[in-house]
Amino acid sequence: MANPASYRPATGQIPTDPGVYRFRDEFGRVIYVGKAKNLRNRLNSYFADPQRLAPKTYAMVHSGASVEWTVVGSELESLQLEYTWIKQYAPKFNIKYRDDKSYPYLAVSVADRFPRARVMRGEKKKGTRYFGPFSHAWAIRETLDALLRVFPVRTCTRTVFKRAEQTQRPCLLGYIDKCSAPCVGRISEEDHRALADSLCRFMAGGSERYIRELTSQMERAAENMEFEHAAKLRDDIGALRKAFERNAVVLNDSVDADLFAYHEDELEAAAQVFHVREGRIRGQRGWIVEKVEDRTPAEMIAQLLQQVYGESAVTLASTPDERDLTRHEIPRTVLVPTMPEDALQLEEWLSGLRGSRVSIAVPQRGERAQLLETVAENARQSLMLHKSRRAGDLTTRSASLQELQEALDLPDALMRIECYDISHSQGTNVVASMVVFEDGLPKKSDYRKFSIRGEAARDDTASMYDVIHRRFKRHLAEQEERRAAPRASGEIADASAQEPTRFAYPPNLVVVDGGPPQVEAARRALEDLGVTGVHVVGLAKRLEEIWVPDDDFPVILPRSSNGLFLLQRLRDEAHRFAITFHRSKRGKAMLVSALDGVPGLGASRRDALIKHFGSLKAIQEATPDRLAEVRGIGPTLAEKVLEHLIAQDEESEPGEAATAG
Template sequence: MVDIEEKLKLLPEKPGVYIMKDISGKIIYVGKAVILKNRVRQYFQSQANQLPKVRIMVKHINDFEYIVTDTELEALILECNLIKKHKPKYNILLKDDKNYPYIKITINEDYPKILFTRRVEPDGAKYFGPYSSAFAVRETIKLLRRMFPLRSCNRNIERDIGKYRECLYYHIGLCTAPCTGKISKENYRKQVDEAIMFLEGKHDVLLKKLKEEMDKASQNMEFERAASLRDQIYAIEKTSEKQKIISVSGEDQDVISMARSADDSCIQVFFIRSGEISGREHYFMKNTEEMNRSDVVSSFIKQFYEGAPYVPKEIITDVDMEERDILAEWLSKKRGTKVTITIPIKGKKKELVDMVYQNALEALKNDVNFKMEKQKNDAVSELSELLGLGYLERIEAYDISNVRGTDNVASMVVFVDGKPHKSSYRKFNIKTVIGQDDYGSMREVLERRLQHGIEEQKMIDNGELDENKAKFNIMPDLILVDGGLGHVNTAKEVLNSFNIEIPIYGMVKDAKHRTRGLVSPDGEIDMPMTGRAFRLVAEIQDEAHRFAITFHKERKSRGLKSDLLNIPGIGVKRMKALFNEFKTIEGIRKANVDELKKVKGMNEKAAEALYEYFRK
């Protein structure tokens, strides 16, 4: 246990970022401070005035670190980066921010194309977004390609020009076929510039430009081009009518407001470009229970604009924030020119932000209604309610399989939102248990699984492992074991040894080996057999058993039915190495400890265990 009192005495009176960690070393909160000494000490003083959520967090703090910065602005930038990287459990977080879709125009290429993407990269391309709806982005791209027929292929135009015939997209009017030389680079870039103007909301400028071109084409008797421009103008005007709701000024602004329920917070953003509302999106924040509106909106601004490709000249909101000045300074640095954050009291801007709030409220109502409807028909929600737990997003189930104590294996199956998540399934060869000992096997499997998870999370936090390549770092919301109370108690002992709190239940069967229900130290759970929760548990139990049996059979079919695997310290790799060296079981039996130690991958402890096994 770290001596926190001693560390608090060493805190400097300087700005910086503080990082709270739990007993496993995982980062659970990141915050910034104008004076580190004052801010961090507040967490460990009287908790009478603290929010319940903060009191719970403090109970889980085992250690903290801090990074001193020269200014509060540097602290804010570092805080944004650390929150984005670690997604701490107790920070207010923008839900799934890394997955929001963008429209990408590859202006870094000679013949740019328009794409759908979920990643913003420093590649010289131009990005628009983020948007909350992937469907809306794809529909916008379709519209753009009808109005401005840009290519979508990955062909090297400069190298391949003139080598190909026009593709289908050219014939249906969705591409101008630059690969065939039918359009010059100059005219193609003109199309790209027009598409960008459209996405930036500069419809009036674009329409004026296109009408001039149409008149010119008509005068030159280029009637086909004039007709094409006429259709393009008509499409833009119709689209502009749908988007143009109100004109506040001729500048670029984002208008932000928030509506909230007991469990959710919805942020609505209206994007104003050149005085017209060119689009709107809503975003949900999590971990906002008991937090004030100022903290939620402040957190949204930091996380949203940290990765946004564009920052407007003005942000209008109805929430005053303690960090307002430092946020404006940070946004100004990102934009390159001054950015102001305005909280209007009256006038057009106040009317606009009130309208944005009403839209946020409507989006929140729709989401709450959707969730309520979903819960009525959701087996996971039914099971969660039955067990008195929060929503059980990730459920892990374990089963042991062997034949008369030989070839011990175990399965781990994972259900996410009530559906099998097969890429997360894991197989285990039991290494330390000899004979028929289901409790010992269950203990080994859970210890290995939890240890792997803790080690991977530390490697991720230290930058030594890509989170996408980790296999065990995500902990479950519920653990189910195939068996009765003995299996449950064994699993609880393992969890307690790691100081991890995860609900655990046993999946018990009736005399006909069919699912009967769940059991815990408090007794058996009464589960109606006609209920969705019961059917989900039965499905999970059957899947865990099927996966374990399948693995057991695979192991036999690969010729792994060797007594060697029942010896502590001997796994599949060492067994293969032993057979490569001594060819047969008899050869291995006759070898002495020194000969066994020389085999690749063997150590003295395993060699002695193997030698003693054959002498019994």
């Protein structure tokens, strides 16, 4: 561990202004990000007497090799920059909020030509508006089904939509009036977009106002004796009320608020939020917090608000015109169990994101205080459930890693394992995959794909040598680059500079899919590079035996072994990742090859065709008029393309399937 005194900046060099600071380790990796009203006072507190620091802060300071800071104009700017850096670097000593489960959202793809409504989970995508989260997927599906009667927007996939366009026949929803069928021209692009906008406004909190407008229209229609139209409006109103009848009314219908609470123990905490719109609970979300740093309740709440609403800040920064979206996601009132640190700055930040006043308050009595107690009880139950689940999972993973370490006689705990697989089609389109497990769990952000060409593609062993050599050669180059440019403590001028994405830490164990030849190829690649401390094994498919270098006999683990299950999961994940990459590459290569030789079809026009239709089958099924819609493709060239594909189809034979090594 480093001595903090070796990189402590001189007190006189540290400004007394507000700013954001970050600690780096010996390889330049950011390990902690923080903000301060007075940089000098905050940084001196880390170095004045390290022995008196909390254990985790002590570990952070002794893991560091330099500290740097950026002076900002105000405490509000420091709040924004701190969030940006935490999001960018994911420092290991900062609090990490993880969703305690995957929540469903109602998503409307407003960036599409014909916006599509659907239920989605996972990472949010640009150009899509999200409403929720909802506790249960069936609840939002039933809600969407009811809303389609009033807002019959498209819900089908792109493939179904294109097929309906080509055949001029809508899907079932088009026949039962739950889709306005823009695919066959029943509604114009502008009118369909207006429908999607109305759905978004309704979901964003205008439901009661919209229902009142429909009620007025129904009454006027009845007065004018337009009874059929009045009956339709009556049914629409019923459908809209049904869509939200399960949402409990908990506060006055004028209240828009988010209620936060958390429950903690010594190591972790669970946070919960209820999203209340128009007095009804419209959504709920939870997080599990790893307490890697010691924080007061006020600091915990500040960090939670910063992360939750920081997503809206990123959306607004990338698409400033989506102010309505952030207004939906950020309410007028935020209720918390204790006032957060820098509450005034947080209110100013949230008000800037929403575009109107946002207040943070601690309810003391009444229905809001009672509802906050319910949120706190949900947080307590969530932490208990997480602990019980994790206990079993952690025990199994620890047993797997320990059993594997003992079976392979390895000196160090298996904190990081990398597995490699080769995929090809009869020696062509050779690709490789690298998957990563840390602490027995997949780390998909570190997965990598490799294309293999030339001599390295002649067989599996040459390919394996090439992949391992490339991966660790790059790792060594990055380590040398970091060592050659040591970072000194001090102020940094450009706070917005982006650092390149790099391979992470080297693994303790490399697993290859194969037997002794593949293991020897991987070992030789590491040896040629001078890499030490990385062990290599191979998992052969036939008998699931484990091969180690320089050993004539494999290691055989029992079929019920947790260690063997872990290796099999690694191998299967690498195989899946390699096959997926191979199929995408092979499909594109086949499509390019199929279009080669068309007179007058150059590379740019060919790429335009591929981008527009996406597959060879779609191009073959298209009419000349459809092909001519692509920029640069005229009627004559469209006829030549179809004639060429028909001639190829008559001469072709079935292709070979992809295989994996």
